[in-house]
Amino acid sequence: MNKKLAAALSGGAVLVLTLSGCSDDSDDKVNDWAKKVCDQVQPQLQKIANANAAIQQQTGDESKPADVQKTDSAAFQQISQAYKALGTAVQSAGAPPVEGGEATHKEAVKELNASSTAYVNLKTKVDALDPKDQAKFADGLTGIADELTKISTNGDQALRKLQSGEVGSAMAKQKGCQKPKASAPPASAPSAPTSKSASPSASATEKS
Secondary structure (H helix, E strand, C coil), rough: CCCHHHHHHHHCCCCCCCCCCCCCCCCHHHHHHHHHHHHHHHHHHHHHHHHHHHHCEEEEECCCHHHHHHHHHHHHHHHHHHHHHHHHHHHHCCCCCCCCCCHHHHHHHHHHHHHHHHHHHHHHHHCCCCCCHHHHHHHHHHHHHHHHHHHHHHHCHHCCCCCCHHHHHHHHHCCHCCCCCCCCCCCCCCCCCCCCCCCCCCCCCCCC
């Protein structure tokens, strides 16, 4: 029931670098900027990873709609808060000291805040579903998953640009911007089991 939504969520992480190179050609100012951002990023990436894990743990056919609804709602709330905090972290770091950094910085903050709002809206839609009507509930989740896919694929252009070139290389070297593993589901969703782990960029290839 929740597989498509989990798959869509898995593609929606921001600031989790996939850069393979850790070159040392970034100057000190760029490295300092990257450290300032990444030191604040890691706790928020962990929240996103944990929320993703909680949703994926409710993808089994035996999952009850009410439990799925509770878990998804808590996860979307947690992700929204994480995106808001990420926006604040990037905003407080200021523009990176590279050509075009100010414009890219402004757009990246705007995208992060927009994503925070989008996840609040998804939470509202999940909360509005009727778990007693399984067919309509499943259809509702499919619609939410489609919206989530759009958020994941269309809402991170400035963030990708921010993570490119010299700035991206500097961020890739910072531990705080590395991909975390979920150690436990969100505290607000205690009903989810804790036997699995996932990260925002984990592959969730099962189709509903």
